[in-house]
Amino acid sequence: MSPRTLLLAASALVGASLAPAALAQNAPAGDFAVTGATVAIGDGSAPIPNGTVVVRGGKVVAAGANVAVPPGVRVIDGTGKWVTPGLVVAVTDLGLLDVGAVEESNDEYAEKAGFNAALDVSAAIDPDAAPVAVNRAGGVTRAAVAPVAANAIFAGQGAIVDLAADANPVQRPRAFQYVELGERGADLAGGSRVAAQAVLRNALREAADFDRRAGISRIGSGKPAPVGTGDDIPLDPRLAQTAQGRADDGLLTHFDAAALIPVVTGRQPLYVHVDRAADIRAVLALKKDFPALRLVLVGAAEGWRTAREIAAAGVPVLASAMTDLPGRFETQAATQSNVGRMMAAGVKVGLGGFYDNDQPRYAPQYAGNLVALTKMPGATGLTWGQALAAITSVPAEIIGEGARFGSLKPGLAGDVVIWDGDPLELASGPVEIYIDGILQSLVNHQTRLRDRYRHPHEGALPKAYE
Amino acid sequence: MAAHALAGLALALASASGMAKPKGDDGAAAPNENPFPSTYQPYPGEAVAIVGATVFDGAGRRIDNGTVLVSGGKVEAVGDAGLSVPASYRRIDGAGKFVTPGVIDIHSHLGVYPSPGVQANSDGNEATAPTTPEVWAEHSVWPQDPGFSRALVNGGVTALQILPGSANLMGGRSVVLKNVPSRTVQGMKFPGAPYGLKMACGENPKRVYGSKGTMPSTRMGNFAVDRQIWIKAAEYKKKRDAGKLESRDLGMETLADVLAGKILVQNHCYRADEMALVIDMAKEAGYKVTAFHHAVEAYKIADLLKANGICSAIWADWWGFKMEAFDGIPENAAILQDAGACVVIHSDDEYGIQRLNQEAAKAQGDGRRIGIQIPDAQVVSWFTLNPARALGIDAMTGSLAPGKMGDVVLWNGNPLSVYSRPEKVWVDGALLYDAADRTRRPVSDFELGLPGEGDVK
Numbered sequence: 001m002s003p004r005t006l007l008l009a010a011s012a013l014v015g016a017s018l019a020p021a022a023l024a025q026n027a028p029a030g031d032f033a034v035t036g037a038t039v040a041i042g043d044g045s046a047p048i049p050n051g052t053v054v055v056r057g058g059k060v061v062a063a064g065a066n067v068a069v070p071p072g073v074r075v076i077d078g079t080g081k082w083v084t085p086g087l088v089v090a091v092t093d094l095g096l097l098d099v100g101a102v103e104e105s106n107d108e109y110a111e112k113a114g115f116n117a118a119l120d121v122s123a124a125i126d127p128d129a130a131p132v133a134v135n136r137a138g139g140v141t142r143a144a145v146a147p148v149a150a151n152a153i154f155a156g157q158g159a160i161v162d163l164a165a166d167a168n169p170v171q172r173p174r175a176f177q178y179v180e181l182g183e184r185g186a187d188l189a190g191g192s193r194v195a196a197q198a199v200l201r202n203a204l205r206e207a208a209d210f211d212r213r214a215g216i217s218r219i220g221s222g223k224p225a226p227v228g229t230g231d232d233i234p235l236d237p238r239l240a241q242t243a244q245g246r247a248d249d250g251l252l253t254h255f256d257a258a259a260l261i262p263v264v265t266g267r268q269p270l271y272v273h274v275d276r277a278a279d280i281r282a283v284l285a286l287k288k289d290f291p292a293l294r295l296v297l298v299g300a301a302e303g304w305r306t307a308r309e310i311a312a313a314g315v316p317v318l319a320s321a322m323t324d325l326p327g328r329f330e331t332q333a334a335t336q337s338n339v340g341r342m343m344a345a346g347v348k349v350g351l352g353g354f355y356d357n358d359q360p361r362y363a364p365q366y367a368g369n370l371v372a373l374t375k376m377p378g379a380t381g382l383t384w385g386q387a388l389a390a391i392t393s394v395p396a397e398i399i400g401e402g403a404r405f406g407s408l409k410p411g412l413a414g415d416v417v418i419w420d421g422d423p424l425e426l427a428s429g430p431v432e433i434y435i436d437g438i439l440q441s442l443v444n445h446q447t448r449l450r451d452r453y454r455h456p457h458e459g460a461l462p463k464a465y466e
Numbered sequence: 467m468a469a470h471a472l473a474g475l476a477l478a479l480a481s482a483s484g485m486a487k488p489k490g491d492d493g494a495a496a497p498n499e500n501p502f503p504s505t506y507q508p509y510p511g512e513a514v515a516i517v518g519a520t521v522f523d524g525a526g527r528r529i530d531n532g533t534v535l536v537s538g539g540k541v542e543a544v545g546d547a548g549l550s551v552p553a554s555y556r557r558i559d560g561a562g563k564f565v566t567p568g569v570i571d572i573h574s575h576l577g578v579y580p581s582p583g584v585q586a587n588s589d590g591n592e593a594t595a596p597t598t599p600e601v602w603a604e605h606s607v608w609p610q611d612p613g614f615s616r617a618l619v620n621g622g623v624t625a626l627q628i629l630p631g632s633a634n635l636m637g638g639r640s641v642v643l644k645n646v647p648s649r650t651v652q653g654m655k656f657p658g659a660p661y662g663l664k665m666a667c668g669e670n671p672k673r674v675y676g677s678k679g680t681m682p683s684t685r686m687g688n689f690a691v692d693r694q695i696w697i698k699a700a701e702y703k704k705k706r707d708a709g710k711l712e713s714r715d716l717g718m719e720t721l722a723d724v725l726a727g728k729i730l731v732q733n734h735c736y737r738a739d740e741m742a743l744v745i746d747m748a749k750e751a752g753y754k755v756t757a758f759h760h761a762v763e764a765y766k767i768a769d770l771l772k773a774n775g776i777c778s779a780i781w782a783d784w785w786g787f788k789m790e791a792f793d794g795i796p797e798n799a800a801i802l803q804d805a806g807a808c809v810v811i812h813s814d815d816e817y818g819i820q821r822l823n824q825e826a827a828k829a830q831g832d833g834r835r836i837g838i839q840i841p842d843a844q845v846v847s848w849f850t851l852n853p854a855r856a857l858g859i860d861a862m863t864g865s866l867a868p869g870k871m872g873d874v875v876l877w878n879g880n881p882l883s884v885y886s887r888p889e890k891v892w893v894d895g896a897l898l899y900d901a902a903d904r905t906r907r908p909v910s911d912f913e914l915g916l917p918g919e920g921d922v923k
Contacts, residue, residue, distance in 0.1 A: 036740070101669075101788035131786055277917070305917065324616055324923040325581040325816055326913065333918030336620075357787040365824065368884030376887055377880055377902050378922040426824050426884050427831025446785065446795045453795075454836060456768040456805060463766075 006098060030058035030437030033069040034418060037078025039341060040087040042392035042407035044385045050053040053083050055414035057431045058437035063408035069133070076418070076432070084143025084423050085407050086415030086435060089360035090352050091178070091271065091298060094143050095132055095161060097127040097187060100356045101319070108355075109150035116332070117263075118238055119156025121147050122173030129167065133444035136163040136191040138361025139423065139430040141415040142406070144272065144399045146178045148355070153185045153196050154178070154203070157259065162403060162415075172233060176269045176296070176398065178261065182279050182330050197282065204290050206252050207260035213247075216240045216258060227264050237261045258280045266292030266322065269400070275301040276330035284313045296398060298352060301331040304338045316398040318341060318352025321366035321390075339370055339390065340380030350376075350395030352449035363391040368424035413437075484727070497714055502604060502657035506644055508871075508894030513537035515551040521559025522851035524567035524865035535563050536872040539895035544866045558890075564880055566846050567865050568624025568645075568873030568893065570733070570853040571761050571819050572779050575629055577643075577651070578603055581816060582912075587815045591631035592638065596675050597695050598684055599663060600717035600915035601638035603628045607651040613771070613816040615908040618645050619899050620820035621878060621889040622875035627857055629759075632666035632734045633674045635682070635692050639720055640664055640732060642857055646893055660858040662756070664725050665692075665736040666698055667744055668790050685740065689747060696751035699725060720744055730756040730858055731741030732779075738766035745774055755847065757856040759812060762794035768805035777856040779809035783792035783832070784827035800828070800833025803840055810850045810856055822849040827882035842882055872896075879922035 032055055039051030041063055052067040053060065053360035059072075061363055063083075098105035107124040112167040123143060142162050160172035160228065179190055189196035206212065211217050216237045222441070238258040262268035270293055272283050280300060287293055297317045303310060310317065319342065323334045330451050335341075342349045351367060367390055373381030382390065389407075396406025403415040414437030421428035433440045454465045459466070514536050516769035519534035535542040543549055551557060578590035592598045593770035607628055617623040623645050630637030641651070642659035667688055676683030682691050699721030705711050706722055722728040731748070735741050735758045748755050757777040758764060762785070764771055767806040771778060783791055783796035798811045812825045813819035823846075830845045847865075854864025863871040872895030879886035889898040900906035904920070913919045 072699075093830050099786055099789055099792055139813075302917065322817055322820075324620070325612055326585050326822075326916075326918070327581045327816075329582055329584075332913075332916050333921070335918060335923050337922055357784060359785075365828070367883060369821075370823075372885045372887055375885070376922065378904070404695065411562045424884055425831075426827035426882065427834065429831060429835055445792070449793055450795045450801075450836065453766050453801065456766055456801065 001172075004353060008138035010064055020252060024316075031056045031072075032074045032076060032103050032415060032434070032437070034076045035069060035080040036417070037418070038082045039043045039063055039408065040082065040385070040388050040423070041083045041408065041409065042388055043327055045395070046383070046385050047082070053085070053408055053416060055416060055434065055437045058414045060408050060410055060412050060414055068127065071255055078418060082419040082421060082423050082428070083408075084139075084419065085392045085405070085412075085416050087139045087309035087360065087363050087391050087397045088138055088142045088393075088399075088406050089363055089391070090246060090350065091158060091398045092138075092143050092354040092359055092360050093148065093356065094135055094146065094163070094354070095127065095129055095145055096121060096147070097131065099396050109148040109258040110157075111150035113151055114154035115156075115253060115255055116149070117154035117156060117177060118253070118259040119147055120159075120174055120236075121145055121156065122170045125159060125161055125169050127164075127169040130445045131431065132163055132169075134446055135360045136165070136440060137430065137442045137444055137447070139364065139417040139419070139433060140197060141358045141417070141433065141435045142396065142397070142401070143321070143448070144175065146176070149178070149180045149184065149188055153180050153188050153199055153232050155180065155258070157268075160399060164438065165441050166257070172401070173452060174236060174262075174268065176271050177263045178271045178273070180273050180297075181283060182274045182276065182299070183328055193279070198432070199287070200286075203252055203256070203260055204249050204264045205245070206257050207264045210246050211261045214240065216261050217267065239302040264290060264292065266294050269294040269296050271296045271298050273298040275299045275304040275328070275331070277302040279330065280306045281309065284315065287313065300342070301334040301338060303347070304341035305333055305334065307342045307347055309347035310342065315348070316348040318350050318395065318398060320353045321351050321370055335367065336373060337380040340373060340382055343382065343386065344380060347392065348394060350398050351390045364424045364428075366428060367391050368426070371424065384424065401465050472633065500739070501888065502602075502652055502655075502864070504657045505650065505652040506646065506648070506655055506657055507569045508648070508678050509898070510538045511539060511872065511895035511897060512893060513534070513552070513555045514558055514892075515555040516560045516565055516874075517548070517551060517875065519563045519565045520880070521565045522843045522846040523879075524847055525867065526841075526844050528841070529845045534866060534874065536743065536761045536874060536892060538894050539872050541866050541868055541870050541872055541874070543653070543868055550737065558628060558876065560876065562879070563868070563889065564876050564877040564886070566622070566851040566877065566881055568863065568875055569743060569822055570864060571623055571813050571822060572619075572624040572757065572810050572853040573629055573814045574626045574819055575631065575814070576613040576617065576626065576816060577607035577609065578630065580608045581613050591633040593631075593633035596671055596680070597636040597689050598630075598632055598634050598722040599636045599695075600715075601630060602641065603630050603638060603656065603922065604641035604651050605666075606791070607641065607643070607654075609648050609651055609654060610910045610912045612821070612910045612913055614645055614647065615910060616816070618891055618923065619888065619901075619907060621822060622877070622881075623819055623822070623890050624873040624875075624893045625854075625857075625859065625863060625900055627662060627732070629662070629664045629732060632664070632670045635666060635671045635688055636695070637664035637666060638714045639729070645707055646894055647910070656859060658859075660734040661720075661723070661729045662857070663720060664727050664732055664734070668736055669738045670734070685862050689743065693751070694861040696720065696747075698753065709885050718785075721863065722754045727754070730856075731758055732759055732915060734759045736760050736762050737793075738763035742767060742770060743774070745770070754785070757810060760814065762791050762798065763896035765795060765801040766793075768802045768807045770784065771802070772805055774809040775808075775887070777852065779810040779853070779856065780801055780811040781814070782811060782829040796829065796832040796894055797836055797838075798839040800840060803833070803844070804838045808852055808856070810852045812853070820853070823881040824884060826834075826898050827884075830882065837894035842880070845882060858863065
């Protein structure tokens with residue numbers, strides 16, 4: 001959110017009947033302090049009792065114990081409360097659908113599309129979709145939104161978004177390419193992993209060849225095209241004007257081949273969904289032939305079996321926390337200890353993969369479950385600090401945004417959630433949420449229904465009048 | 467619901483299960499009402515005393531520094547620190563720990579949609595006709611589904627109802643199982659538990675059959691098909707009662723037994739307006755709905771559900787994944803409880819069944835935030851005694867009452883905390899899971915010799 005939209009958002013909130021009272025105070029938007037709360041920085045450290053968080057100009061200024069509140073800053077009494085950075089989820093379909101099973105409302109996948117790698121979710125993300133508001137009310141402030149592969153192994157290009165109640169959700173379009181290389185990829189490639197590997201390798205080769213002929217990756221080198229949502233948004237190579245031809249045996253459309261140039265040249269990360277150990281090894285081996293690839297593993301249910309190799313390759317992982325069943329043969333060795341074991345081996349692991357009914361607002365529960373494992377004989381869990389980091393700073397780092405948000409370190413975005421208890425505990429919930437220092441509305445379809453039906457019987461008039 | 471009536475029914479079935487075939491008026495053998503009888507026998511267990519734990523008895527009572535005695539496979543006594551412990555009992559220090567009855571899931575597809583979820587194992591929906599009351603879920607249950615073991619060790623689940631899926635208006639008979647590993651489904655069947663009939667309203671049946679160009683393709687079609695078959699069932703029952711049946715019909719037998727009150731109706735239904743219509747349809751046809759499952763809009767008609775004695779079997783906070791789930795709210799359970807209606811937390815999911823306790827705790831917190839305070843001990847009943855009642859097995863399990871089955875979970879902390887897990891689980895007094903003892907951790911045949919065998923899960 002730019003400073004200008006930030007102000008617009010603030011005024012819109014004030015204008016609405018649901019405006020939080022705090023905003024009516026005579027203090028600059030984006031400036032506040034929370035005092036007397038248990039403060040969790042989100043960087044892996046333990047929570048700090050009786051701490052203070054100061055946000056000014058939409059950014060964190062200070063957080064921790066013995067922090068002084070500057071004069072003129074609105075003070076929120078955090079006694080009995082917990083404060084964390086906003087939750088960061090990667091990857092998810094948030095903003096791409098209203099109701100998952102209502103196909104006409106669902107832009108996750110495009111099984112009949114003529115393109116695949118070229119698909120770019122950023123133009124379809126709807127900040128007004130009800131799931132955005134519901135998950136925001138659960139403490140989620142940032143997300144990496146990914147398309148779902150439906151007509152090819154390539155799902156297309158994902159975007160980094162914020163969940164602020166404003167008109168500018170997309171912070172970074174075309175942030176990554178997403179590809180399926182496990183059972184799903186095999187199916188999409190024509191029926192086998194053999195085919196999926198061939199499709200992937202051919203696509204990268206075609207992209208590299210196209211780049212060599214047309215010089216697309218050199219266009220505007222180091223000088224991104226001006227865009228309205230950020231200062232380092234990558235150029236969209238699909239739109240490059242070039243008269244240069246491509247090889248005669250190309251299988252990819254021009255648009256798809258151009259979209260893969262940033263991948264093969266290492267300017268855009270490639271998120272690869274695989275689960276079984278052998279598939280993970282096959283993905284890591286891609287670097288031998290395509291050394292510039294910047295890989296991120298998604299899923300990796302059997303990652304613990306290849307943890308040392310993943311760590312050695314320096315490849316981060318977005319893993320599902322709770323997978324412990326052989327739901328598919330490729331998740332045969334799934335265990336809830338997967339995340340803990342990978343971390344213990346030195347892999348950077350964030351919780352990831354929140355789709356459809358497995359919604360981002362569940363991230364704290366999953367993180368808490370990983371803490372629970374520390375008490376179970378034979379299991380490998382996370383410390384509380386690690387668990388919170390796995391849903392805040394670590395996914396932020398993995399999606400390339402660690403310098404912008406994900407923890408309460410000074411200089412990062414003022415994404416702050418105030419909870420009524422330990423945020424990983426089941427009975428806790430957010431009471432106030434700030435994004436870029438702006439207080440967010442927690443009202444949504446569910447809370448309106450809740451208020452209407454708190455007492456279910458009808459009164460003097462039908463419920464429709466309440 | 468008239469809980470005691472259901473309990474009586476369960477006992478009647480229990481006593482009927484082993485009896486000789488009744489003879490009809492004409493001297494011909496009447497149908498065997500129990501052709502696939504349970505062969506489950508409790509496994510050996512020693513007499514134990516759990517001492518010093520916080521006890522939630524499942525019926526709403528909390529005992530701090532409590533004592534639980536289990537012997538002969540049964541709950542023997544539950545009390546405070548004053549309860550004397552026989553010297554011969556193995557004493558388990560429960561300080562800092564919690565005891566609940568075994569967790570019960572009223573809505574599971576373990577075994578019929580097992581892991582791995584490959585087509586070859588997909589046996590949960592006989593989606594070839596909109597009403598298939600003739601199919602029995604127990605004929606699809608694969609006892610080697612690894613999901614049973616996860617439900618035991620992570621969820622403390624000791625009993626569960628396996629239902630057919632919801633593609634059909636009438637999906638078939640359910641089966642209630644003890645969560646014990648077995649070579650056969652008969653070795654898991656809960657002795658004396660009544661059968662259920664899985665029914666479904668709403669989107670699923672009309673989508674499945676509408677897409678085939680057959681009835682039902684609309685909600686009015688759903689009701690028309692249901693009402694027509696209930697009319698037939700009433701005629702069948704009338705003939706059966708008069709001893710005038712010329713031939714048996716498996717589907718009609720199930721429906722006639724519903725009308726006779728022997729089989730409980732477990733009705734998948736999301737929307738409030740549809741539940742209200744189903745209640746009237748049931749009255750018209752002469753049966754009772756025991757529980758609405760997936761009742762995400764139950765809160766809108768909490769008064770109606772209470773008045774009709776119908777339980778709502780619900781998720782804590784699933785929302786929005788399909789149109790009929792769009793009005794789900796996380797305060798559903800709390801508003802129902804506040805209105806005095808029956809709440810059951812269910813899973814419908816091989817992962818959710820591993821943490822029904824956690825789901826209940828989330829619903830408790832969502833209630834608290836709107837001013838509905840529900841004590842922990844009552845929240846525990848949402849996944850213990852209440853599902854037992856809605857399954858008609860509450861005379862046998864579901865609470866820590868003396869004489870009930872020794873289905874007991876020792877948790878390493880408050881089960882309503884995310885940081886707690888089962889430490890020991892007993893089924894009929896037999897220790898079938900012990901976190902500290904690898905020999906008390908079940909491994910299904912399917913997992914043997916494959917990666918991950920015997921790992922913590």
